[in-house]
Amino acid sequence: MAFTQRDFEDIRREVAQFADERDWEQFHSPRNLLLALIGEVGEVAEIVRWQGDSDPAIPADKREDWADELADVLTLLVRLADRSGVDLTAAFAHKLAKARLKYPVERFRGSNRKYDEPPAGEASPR
Amino acid sequence: MAFTQRDFEDIRREVAQFADERDWEQFHSPRNLLLALIGEVGEVAEIVRWQGDSDPAIPADKREDWADELADVLTLLVRLADRSGVDLTAAFAHKLAKARLKYPVERFRGSNRKYDEPPAGEASPR
Amino acid sequence: MAFTQRDFEDIRREVAQFADERDWEQFHSPRNLLLALIGEVGEVAEIVRWQGDSDPAIPADKREDWADELADVLTLLVRLADRSGVDLTAAFAHKLAKARLKYPVERFRGSNRKYDEPPAGEASPR
């Protein structure tokens, strides 16, 4: 599902403005925000916890809740990065470059193993 | 901390391309991605678990790990939205509009209570 | 799978002794322990994240890791209760009594809905 185009920095700024208007910066320490993010991830999990790998994965009557909870996780992640001094766009680019080195296409196509696990049928290096 | 400008849809597309090149779409069901996201949130938590509300919040020698882990959470969140049919930009805008209604500035300035909790000193409506 | 018999208070005492011997009480604030618990839950999630509802649910070569990680979650949960003034045995009994009232057998047999959701086919009371 494509996302509507929007500058990621603009999203950060809107989150910051929402907090500033309410004088909430005092509550927005990294650990507070991390615990709040975990609370939102828990709400995401509650939506799909009892249904196994059903199809559709998200029950039709929970689709708006699901989108709302993902938005809450995004909001807290953006705020957590902002308040802990992380340029999240740059961090994303940096981490993806690392992932390209750890998971070269020719070795990991169709495999879900971790980069330090051997392919099935190879002896483990460990 | 300002984020480098980048279209959020462009981030989604790069995550999708990374997965497609490796034929990982088969593993990227919503519940798989959610459990992977929880694994990454756990790694974020491990960085700051033992230190209380220290200053700086993120130890100097863990700053790159911290940024990397936040980037991993973003990557999985973007992929989870994509694979569960959520336009995350639109969901963010929609949820923020709801939050503006639930948390009007004049009633919630400087308060960390939930929208359905009474201000200190008021009787609870429940 | 039955558990080997052991007094739950004895488990709490052994966890406390392990921490005391290492003078770790200084690190064991409730929020530190909660973040550590979340780190361990993340490691549990990593073991089963990519495999959908496979059978067996836990891959044969990950069974010891799985048991170890569940043990880590138990250890931190016990320590968290201990350090935040909760008699976890009593809290368990108290919560189960509440759950028996919220989920009477005759209304919830075979249903995974929440206690405040209507059965399928009934109009919602909300």
Added chain:
Amino acid sequence: MAFTQRDFEDIRREVAQFADERDWEQFHSPRNLLLALIGEVGEVAEIVRWQGDSDPAIPADKREDWADELADVLTLLVRLADRSGVDLTAAFAHKLAKARLKYPVERFRGSNRKYDEPPAGEASPR
């Protein structure tokens, strides 16, 4: 805080009976239970998210909620172990024995570093 004495296997059995009476075994796959556990951990996090390292750590008016949520985490952890073939008492003993080897008292007293991190002032082996 000491726990009321109770056999841990007896707790497992009571959780299993509660589920059996409601015919809930069908929902209690390991990944379903893990996602439910994460939901409960999220509720624990919500109680202390905004308050930093306050004293008391748990607000007085949230003490019963706190105990209830910890009990929910215990219930789901016990059920998760049961349904994934783990003797949680034995796993606890086994993991604690490993931890005694990884964290010898004389080297880790008063230190919160991980077992594979060097003490402050020593060169890292990595």
